[in-house]
Amino acid sequence: MKFSHISDTHLGLVQYGLEEREQDIYNSFNQAIDISINDKVDFVIFAGDVFHTPTPSGTAILQMANALKRLKQNGIESFFVLGEHDISRVRTTPIPYVYHNLEFSKYIGREEPVYYKNVMIIGLDKIRKNEMEGLEEKFSKLESLASKHDGHKILVLHQGITEVNKFAGEINSTDLPKNFTYYAMGHLHDKFLKQYEHLKGPLVYPGSTDMTSNQGDVEKGFFEVDISETDAKPEWKKLDTRLQIIEKIEFEKIDSGIQELNEKISKLEKKPIIKIKIKGDNLERDVIERKFTELASKSLHFSWELSKEEDESSVFLNRPAQIDQELFKLAVNALKSEKLAHIAINELLPLLSTRQVDSATQVVIENFSNFSEKENDS
Structure with missing residues (x-):
């Protein structure tokens, strides 16, 4: 079985x-x-x-x-x-x-x-x-x-x-x-x-x-x-899924990096999704855009960004182990209310992070009604 x-x-x-x-x-x-x-x-x-x-x-x-x-x-x-x-x-x-x-x-x-x-x-x-x-x-x-x-x-x-x-x-x-x-x-x-x-x-x-x-x-x-x-x-x-590529390229090596990517995707049946992080100083965006024109045309979705010197993964790994507690503390300090902080972190944040705007709106409406009723009672 x-x-x-x-x-x-x-x-x-x-x-x-x-x-x-x-x-x-x-x-x-x-x-x-x-x-x-x-x-x-x-x-x-x-x-x-x-x-x-x-x-x-x-x-x-x-x-x-x-x-x-x-x-x-x-x-x-x-x-x-x-x-x-x-x-x-x-x-x-x-x-x-x-x-x-x-x-x-x-x-x-x-x-x-x-x-x-x-x-x-x-x-x-x-x-x-x-x-x-x-x-x-x-x-x-x-x-x-x-x-x-x-x-x-x-x-x-x-x-x-x-x-x-x-x-x-x-x-x-x-x-x-x-x-x-x-x-x-x-x-x-x-x-x-x-x-x-x-x-x-x-x-x-x-x-x-x-x-x-x-x-x-x-x-x-x-x-x-x-x-x-x-x-x-x-x-x-x-499963046979569309290829998604994330590459880090130093600007000094951008031409060879683009050539390697072109060779990599030349035999694909489906256009890939490509995201590139460029490392370098004082870079002109229009120059980079021109270099990526051909590669972007061969992609279903293409994006690029300037990469910070500090690796994003190291920043992520150094986040506090109790990150929810840290977020909650920040929310309490900003909102001056544990109840509002609870709603913001545990209710709204998960919904908005996944673009569930309608559900997030409903949470706001429900809690506004609850708080209004309590104020009227007092």
């Missing part, structure tokens, strides 16, 4: 405002579905962020519906939890619930076990940092359920693990219930697989199925997991 572990498909994302990039996202997703069908997996797990926004376009909704229909037609069940991009801050029913209600797929984000043959699958929707209270009790309950089941036990979470990414992590691997034979993770967009000594099975992130930011030339795909025996055995399935 085997299953596919797919995550962070972000259907509906229109990167750089380009229709071609929206179609790329759909193509990568459908590749994962096609491979799963051709390899005759028994079921598919979607580990959150099916859509890029809680209010996806009709095209994105149909892409998911058609994929689930094809899985069903081939006798393949599917299960899903919700990521933060699937959950609206406005009080409304998440779009993916429709697939559950129509029996296209099974929603498993309520911490209640579902069973496929002798496999127990339990999932939790995305839990934000300000919602962590009670998580230890939830995990204790899941641990108890897993210990009573003799077959494979799969835990599906859309969370960041601190040991994997300390800046995007919300919980530690040691917080997780110990007795699951596979931890199907979502949320982090890079591939990751590790067997921790304190967990029974591997902790696995397949990453996003396509590029959602400037990641450079990184493999994208998903995992097929063989659970025919006692141990879960994940196998990586690479």
Whole structure:
């Protein structure tokens, strides 16, 4: 028996405002579905962020519906939890619930076990940092359920693990219930697989199925997991995605750097996305623009910027480990209110950083009403 572990498909994302990039996202997703069908997996797990926004376009909704229909037609069940991009801050029913209600797929984000043959699958929707209270009790309950089941036990979470990414992590691997034979993770967009000594099975992130930011030339795909025996055995399935290139070039070597890039992309079927960082002093922008004219014409999306002497990665790595606390302190100092700081950092910032403007506006409206009512009461 085997299953596919797919995550962070972000259907509906229109990167750089380009229709071609929206179609790329759909193509990568459908590749994962096609491979799963051709390899005759028994079921598919979607580990959150099916859509890029809680209010996806009709095209994105149909892409998911058609994929689930094809899985069903081939006798393949599917299960899903919700990521933060699937959950609206406005009080409304998440779009993916429709697939559950129509029996296209099974929603498993309520911490209640579902069973496929002798496999127990339990999932939790995305839990934000300000919602962590009670998580230890939830995990204790899941641990108890897993210990009573003799077959494979799969835990599906859309969370960041601190040991994997300390800046995007919300919980530690040691917080997780110990007795699951596979931890199907979502949320982090890079591939990751590790067997921790304190967990029974591997902790696995397949990453996003396509590029959602400037990641450079990184493999994208998903995992097929063989659970025919006692141990879960994940196998990586690479997807054919559009090449994204990030290069650093010293201005003195810009001509040779451009020539190398032209040679690199000359045989590509799809125009790549290219971002270049130029190192140098007192550079004239119009001179650089002229040099990049031909390369830009061969790219789907081309951008360049002047690189600072200090490497951006070193700045990132030197950020405070408790960055949320630091941001919160700054917000309190600026707003003179812990309540307003909480709203700004924990509510508005995550929404605005992912361009969920409508949801952010609703948060402002709701909290304005709440504060107005309290002032009137006083």
